[in-house]
Amino acid sequence: MTEIFGIPTQALFGQLLIGLINGSFYALLSLGLAVIFGLLNIINFSHGAQYMMGAFVAYLMLNKLGIGYWWALLIAPLVVGATGVLIERLLLSKLYKLDHLYGLLLTFGLALIIQGLFRNEYGSSGQPYQIPAQLQGGQNLGFMFLPNYRAWIIVASAVVCLGTWYVIERTKLGSYLRAATENPQLVQAFGINVPRMITLTYGFGVALAALAGVMAAPVYQVSPQMGADLIIVVFAVVVIGGMGSILGSIVTGFGLGLIEGLTKVFYPEASSTVIFIIMAIVLLVRPAGLFGAQK
């Protein structure tokens, strides 16, 4: 058996793969947070709960309606995104004139409600979700075994992330969005419906979380708590990357997933805290975050 730094390559690449998978979810979730933050100036604390809702919608569609993974990938984000639109219209939109901390408190309350309701209904234990037939099995790459579904997650989330980056940075719609982030009053004066844009942006950010939830369903178990702890790690990722740049949050997400995977190989005791330690170091060296604008 080949070894690198005294670690069997099988184990090393296995952990790197897990790190890359986790990183995919960090990237998707922190991207959604960054998009929402850019326009609404609030941190969406219910992001983890909405990620969990995405997974549950997929699970319920499969078990109650017999609708499989591929349709869930489309429908779950739409359904959860629609609830996001409702939340923005009915609640969040009333808070924009106040301190932004109220948006944080409101979404925290919503997260508690959503997680509590799902826990009442489905208990705390996880429900399994089958990997779709087309993605079962795997490839032997010689140095490691790569399950197809895991490869799919990495590719799909990279495509979604880059697609979002492209829409925001390179299209006309994205230029409206960036302009409204800079100066909403001015953009509104040019005849663009900014409130509707804000609503749809929140809906889109939430839909991204739900999409991540559907993709996570076969890897992690579907449980009401699946988003609660994850979202705190994602917050740390966001602090490390800084929310100023879309590409920055994608790179930070994947990168930190990899670092976490490596830590699991070389010093497993620190694997659950390494991201927080990196956050502390980044705060000392570059308080605005790696890709954030220094104010």
Next chain:
Amino acid sequence: MTDRASPVPSAAALKRAAELRVHRTAFIVMTVILVVAPAVVYPVFMMKVMCFALFACAFNLLIGFGGLLSFGHAMFLGSAGYASAHAAKVWGLTPELAILFGTGCAALLSLGAGLLAIRRQGIYFAMITLALAQMVYFFSLQAPFTGGEDGIQGVPRGKLFGLIGLDNQLVMYAFVLAIFLAGFGLIYRAIHSPFGQVLKAIRENEARAISLGYDTDRYKLLAFVLSGTLAGLAGSTKALVFQLASLTDVHWSMSGEVVLMTLLGGMGTVFGPIVGAAVIITMQNYLAQLGAWVTVVQGVIFVVCVMAFRRGLIGELGHWLKKPL
């Protein structure tokens, strides 16, 4: 400027005197209620309320007067609980020394966390404190002396100053009451000192406070350390009351609960956090058999408070009475 010379006191001084009268009355009412309570209510329940009330008051010092929302205050409550439980059980320290040790640990932790967290503002501050608290949580889960999932159980209450046994509930009650009143007094004093006034100025307009020559970072750090230390005092006391230090007290949901207590009672009011803590603890007590519904109810209270009720219970009462409570 000419206060001393003029025979008529200034409007501000009159307002301050009126405020002081209202606060004194409210303080006396509160103290009487707390002294009489164990005759009517289960003492352990009241001790729990007082511990959380102190915790919420400490938290309120930061959000209500400094405008800093910490979403990780459970790390001070929980780690101080572990430290004092360890000191009392393993080292056999007397209760006052164990509490002192726990509080000291929380002070050091809040100094470290504060130095990091005050480098960013607003929601970043909230996210950083939350992440740091999660780190403390994972540390508590793995560290050898915390007992992992079991926590530290069977912590002896011991003898106060080596003389007075605290196993009697009423003696313990008096001890907790004394700690609570001392902590509350310290917070009240801090809020109304020049330090508290500068803190309020920073909350209202930090740039202006800087331009007036105040080193705002130092004020914010001091407020953070004071708040964390007093939260630690609450946590250390709580560990002795329940003779238990566990992961519940370091978990992020505890950080959320103290935000809820303060929000419900009224952020930036003197007595609000105490009322908020009492209401939430009572609610948890009566709804405990409903399981996850407690979380739902707490979430609903959050939403209602933020949407319609931002002054909180005591804030609304004070607004209605036109008196600052």
